[in-house]
Every structure is written in C-alpha cells, then in structure tokens.
Amino acid sequence: MQKKGRILTGHRPTGPRHIGHLMGTLQTWAGLQDSYDCFFLIADLHVLTTDYAHPDRIPGNTLEVATDWLAAGIDPQRSTLVLQSALPQHSQLSILLSMLVSVSRLERNPTYKEQIQQLNLQPSLGLLTYPVLQAADILVYRADTVPVGEDQLPHLELAREVARRFNQTYRPMFPEPQALLSETPRLPGTDNRTMHTSYGNTIYLKDTPEETTQKVMNMYTDPTRLRATDPGHVEGNPVFTYMDLFNPDKAEVEELKARYRAGKVGDIAVKQRLAEALNNSLAPLRERRMALSQRPGEILEILREGSQRAFPIAQATLEEAQTLMGVNLSARLGNLEGGTPPVSLIGTFC
Numbered sequence: 001m002q003k004k005g006r007i008l009t010g011h012r013p014t015g016p017r018h019i020g021h022l023m024g025t026l027q028t029w030a031g032l033q034d035s036y037d038c039f040f041l042i043a044d045l046h047v048l049t050t051d052y053a054h055p056d057r058i059p060g061n062t063l064e065v066a067t068d069w070l071a072a073g074i075d076p077q078r079s080t081l082v083l084q085s086a087l088p089q090h091s092q093l094s095i096l097l098s099m100l101v102s103v104s105r106l107e108r109n110p111t112y113k114e115q116i117q118q119l120n121l122q123p124s125l126g127l128l129t130y131p132v133l134q135a136a137d138i139l140v141y142r143a144d145t146v147p148v149g150e151d152q153l154p155h156l157e158l159a160r161e162v163a164r165r166f167n168q169t170y171r172p173m174f175p176e177p178q179a180l181l182s183e184t185p186r187l188p189g190t191d192n193r194t195m196h197t198s199y200g201n202t203i204y205l206k207d208t209p210e211e212t213t214q215k216v217m218n219m220y221t222d223p224t225r226l227r228a229t230d231p232g233h234v235e236g237n238p239v240f241t242y243m244d245l246f247n248p249d250k251a252e253v254e255e256l257k258a259r260y261r262a263g264k265v266g267d268i269a270v271k272q273r274l275a276e277a278l279n280n281s282l283a284p285l286r287e288r289r290m291a292l293s294q295r296p297g298e299i300l301e302i303l304r305e306g307s308q309r310a311f312p313i314a315q316a317t318l319e320e321a322q323t324l325m326g327v328n329l330s331a332r333l334g335n336l337e338g339g340t341p342p343v344s345l346i347g348t349f350c
C-alpha cells in the first residue's frame, strides 16, 4: 500500500505509561501504522535534560516504555522502534542544526520558560537545546508527520523553522514536518488535575486489577454531592469521563448518568462499575504486557532491530547534511579504529 508519508514521534522514558498515554497517544499511533511509514523513538537522551542525576532509572524505564508500547499495539513488524542513544546521528545532526538557531529563539520557547520556573536549578545548556535535539530526531529521518499532543507544538514549530533555515541556506533537503494533533481530549487524572506521574494521580497500564480498583474507588467525583440521594453532576466528573471511554455498553452509561443526575445511584456503585469496565477494557493489553515483561531479552532485541534498521537512514541524512555544511572531508579519512566493541545490551540490563 502506498504510504501517506513518514512519521516520527516518541516519548521520553520517564516511567511506565498510564491510561492517559494510552488514550491520548498510543492508540492513535497504533492506528497509523498501516497508512504511514512509522518511526517510534524512545528519547532517552532527552531524559537527561532534567533527570541527569538519576542515571540508574533510565535503562529500566526504557524497557518499561517499550513494553507498554508493544502491549498497546505498536507492532515491530510494521514500525521501527528506535533508541535515541543508540544512534549517534541524532546527536551529530543536532550539533549541525544548532548552528542555525539563535540562543534568544530558544530562550523564548514557552516550554523552556515554564520548566525553568518549576526547576529549582540553573537551566543547563542541554535543557535549552532540547528542541534542537528533537528537531534532529525528526529531520534525521526526513519525517513529514509528527503525531503529538498540543504541548509539543512549540518544539515542532522550532523543528519547522530549522528545516526551512537549512533548506534556504544550503539546498532543500528536509520536509517541513507537520503536527498531527490527536482528537481525543486529555484524560484527567484520578484527582481531576492533569494526569501526571509526579501528581500520583495516574492509573498505569501495568497496575494490577486490584490496584486499579483501589485507585478508582478513591477517585474525585462531584464535590457538591454529599449523599447518594443528592442530584449529581456528570459533566466535568472524571468518573463519567472514564466511564464514557472505557465502558462499551453505551446504554448502561446513559442509564447510570440519568440515575446519577437524579440522585438515584451512589458514587460507590458507579465507581465499582467503572473499575470493572476499566479492568475489562485493559485486560487484553495487560495480558500481552505480562507475557512480554517475562522476556526482557526480546524487548532489547526489538530495540536492537529497529535501531539497526534506522541506522543507515539516519547515516545517509547526516552525511548529506555534513556535505552541505562543508564538514565532509572526514569521510575521506576512512573508518577510524580504536573503539571498543559495543557492550552487549543484554549483559548490561538483565
């Protein structure tokens, strides 16, 4: 089948994925795999921009993210899974592109401004250049489509500017990557704030059914409702937001809403029903996840194969960019020797 284009998108491996990732992104990605040539990137270098002091967490989180992706339907037969740090071309292209971006442009990035307000640290150079590395991630595969959430739009805008700047300065070589925004609105956390690992308001794909039920039973509902006989609010109530998404029995959902509004059903009963529906809906994914997590060697092999497939594509782009920027004499020096052979990944983590 003729593909519509090439996708690159990814996540930073900050921890296991939650149902917000599943509904907002992973399901969308899984659905794009037949119509696009897909590259899914685990951006472990990007984790260092904020979490460089916890190196022990990154390998485990990388495996967790890969496992969740695969369980959610990312298919290594149809798509390419790439580990960012395994491909030096991402970092090398990032250095080349950084010459085309001004410091003040990066300082104006709203994501950067927000983050330095939140961090109690002096922002590092790496944090400032985060979007340049992200631009390299996309452009190194000459991807034209980037499925992301709205929060990533400032970064994508920078990638588009860099591509234009490069094309104008040297010769047209990069497509200007377009965002593909997901239509599903963000899932609220169990406390009705934004779902975020650091808020403790997430339901993880890897949670057991018991943990899930526990979290659902503690969910925020309608704060104005004191007794089960009080009329309740369905809109803006995360219990019903989840119910709409995870309970396939639409007639039952409508009936529960009507009874809730009329003060004819208690919060506990509604939550019990939600916990059941949520666990049912996640069961197949969790089964796949369980099977995969018992074979970490296989996950590494999938990352190895994907990164290997990506390598020549990234290398060709890098060499073309090096040539256009005048730093290609190095190619005529031939392969330099002296590196140690790569340590087996399997020996390192498992």
Ligand code: TRP
Pocket (backbone or CB within 6 Å): 008, 009, 010, 011, 012, 041, 043, 046, 133, 134, 137, 138, 146, 148, 152, 155
């Ligand atoms: N910045 C993205 C995030 O925080 C991760 C990411 C890195 C990415 N490189 C990318 C996303 C390239 C899309 C394209 O989730």
